[in-house]
Amino acid sequence: MNKETFAAQFQEELLTTFSKQPDEATNKEAFQAIALLVNKEVNSNWQQTKQVHLSNDEKQMYYFSMEFLLGRLSETNLLNHGWYDVCCETLKEYDFNPAEVFQEEADAGLGNGGLGRLAACFLDSLASLNLPGHGIGIRYKYGLFQQKMVNGYQVELPDYWLKDDYMWETKRSEKAIEVHFGGHVKPAYVDNKLVFEHYDYEKVLAVPYDVPIVGYATDNVNTLRLWSAESTNNPFHFNSVQGKDYYHYLDYKRSVEKISEFLYPDDSSYEGKLLRLKQQYFLVSAGVQSILNQFLKSNQPLNELPNKISIQINDTHPTLVIPELMRLLMDVHGLGWDLAWELTTKTVAYTNHTTLSEALEKWPEEMVRKLLPRHYLIIEEINERFCQDIWFNHPELRDQIADMAIISYGQIHMAHLAMVGSFSVNGVAKLHTDILKDRVMKPFYTMYPERFSNKTNGITHRRWLLHANPELASLLNETIGKSWIQEPKELINVLKYVGDSSFQSELARVKKKNKSRLASYINHKHGILVDENSIFDVHIKRLHGYKRQLLNVFHILHLYHLYRENPSMNCTPRTFIFGAKAAPSYHFAKHVIKLITTVADKINHDPAIKDKLKVVFLENYSVSLAEKIIPASDVSEQISTASKEASGTGNMKLMMNGALTLGTQDGANVEIGAAVGSDNIFTFGLTADEVFEYQQSEKYKARDYYNSDFRLRNVIDQLINQSFTQDDVEFKDIYYSLLFNNDEYFVLRDFDSYVEAQQLIEQTYRDQSSWLKKSATNIAHSGKFSSDHTIMEYANEIWNISSSQYSKA
Incomplete structure (x- = not known):
């Protein structure tokens, strides 16, 4: 046009x-x-x-995820x-x-962090590659929360992103689905066949809102279906279940609305856990029912289901897909257990996103029994048959049955159910997958080695380079042509120009312009003047102990002390930029945010430091804010404790925009390092094997590092000696976590190595030609981490779907 x-x-x-x-x-x-x-x-x-x-009559893939962080x-x-x-x-x-x-346009409040952004990138690639793949999620009325900083503290406000009409959605009321909670199950024999009657349940309507997913340079448009919970006005249901009291009905209506109201309700209480479980089943039941309804319109036998449908569950949140599909196949469509199980385990695939035991979901057995009585019976039967399989067919694993069981010690282990009920289990980075196979899920790998594979995460280069950094995209177009937009591997052609002085000059100009734009935003939004010629060191990700924003802050404090003690010291100015949200009930993380903002306030207002150091915490981190930060970044902080980060995608976005990675040998950092070469990445710290060795031997003593390193002692003592505030208990939780709880994430152990890596960064940055060569090398290799590449691996090796392009021509 x-x-x-x-x-x-x-x-x-x-x-x-x-x-x-x-x-x-x-x-x-x-x-x-x-x-x-x-x-x-x-x-x-x-x-x-x-x-x-x-x-x-194409095979379709449906991607179930609790999050889809679309951005605008x-x-x-x-x-x-x-x-x-x-x-x-x-x-x-x-x-x-x-x-x-x-x-x-408001950022759609449908996600929190990397999990949701990965899902959004995958949808973009599926559409752009003309693959029939669609998203299934929840239409949250409110997003995670809007983060406001009040006196340096995180305060959570409702993220009412739907206050205006969402211009991209279409409500499909005629496709509403009933979802049932609670009630009772009664077994009976009908025509010599065991059947289960579910009665006295609570009805909830799941109303779909469809969002078109537009591919790049194609007429193909896929679908993201988001489900909204609504109350039913069925008078029979009202009279028989909720009672005739009007106020009881209002209570029922309010309880229904909560299901799709907030992303990740606080699960620190029983009620919060119950609501989160309700959310997950609501998503699963509505999604699976709608998929089966669509499949049955084709008049094909149910035996064809795995040949026409593939369901990918993104992390353990949608694992109830497995018992729900079993329920529908058996109770609604009359199949026997064996055939239903065969079809289910050939249809469902599972992506694992964590090695953290606390993140591998478990639900109280009694909670599931009450909320989902039929599913509990199905899970119980799956567990019984699985344990018998181990006993009779895998005697080498008999002594691990209690640890492998789906139901054990009063808990239902969703990761175990996902592995048993799926035909494919994949990790999201090579190291992560190796850890799953060798450690976290080793007995399952022993039992099902053919199910495990690796699919390293990816990002859509169209959003994170072409759109977010148009000046850089234009430079690449002029230098290597436009083929990289549809074939990201073509970015490798930038290698021919990494040492070219004119290309380096243009690359520096683009970076300077992006830094100037971000500096203006920081000044306008936060009233902080930052030097656009300083090193922009960026740490943007969810606030969690294992991501170690604390290590970054300790290094900043070390520099602050160094510069104050040596006012004439020659140094390259630094601007440290943070963006992060802490879960509302994660008090340690919220204390770390307060520490960052307190340190920022102290340093930014110290005339002795002048412009040598600036620290900025950008509130309400989001996709749109990331699009401002990433093109301006010089250093990409990827400093998680080795073995804890499954993959990461921020590392990929930042390298694609020319930032150099400062990272541990964790997640996809390892693969980035292998791609760009050791001269073009700054690595430090413990390896995954060393972390495991410390954990098993229990030889790590955080106090030894505190006592032997005066720099650490100086920094840590400030947490409790009123250096920052008159309240000496403000940061005591951080202090105790390090010295009394023995520093779970090895912050003190990696501090010295981290400081050395930061010193090397400063020295390298002073040689701008060398720095720009490294930056260009990272851009050149970033095509390897496009989600197009990842999605083609999923399509060919797991889903078995193929491209089919509609074209007006």
């Missing part, structure tokens, strides 16, 4: 919808007009894509559809600032 046509349609949309000319319209009205205009084209392609999939879709949809430039030109012609118009 040319600019004239786009401008005419934009003007017509404003007039039709708002009765306004462009010079009268607000930014919000301009955004909505653009969304309506784009949707007309997208909806046509969307419908045609569905028809092609049906007429070609307006710019992505325009870019993917080829209308972005003409849209921006049109807006400027009518005296709109395109950035301000696009900011009228």
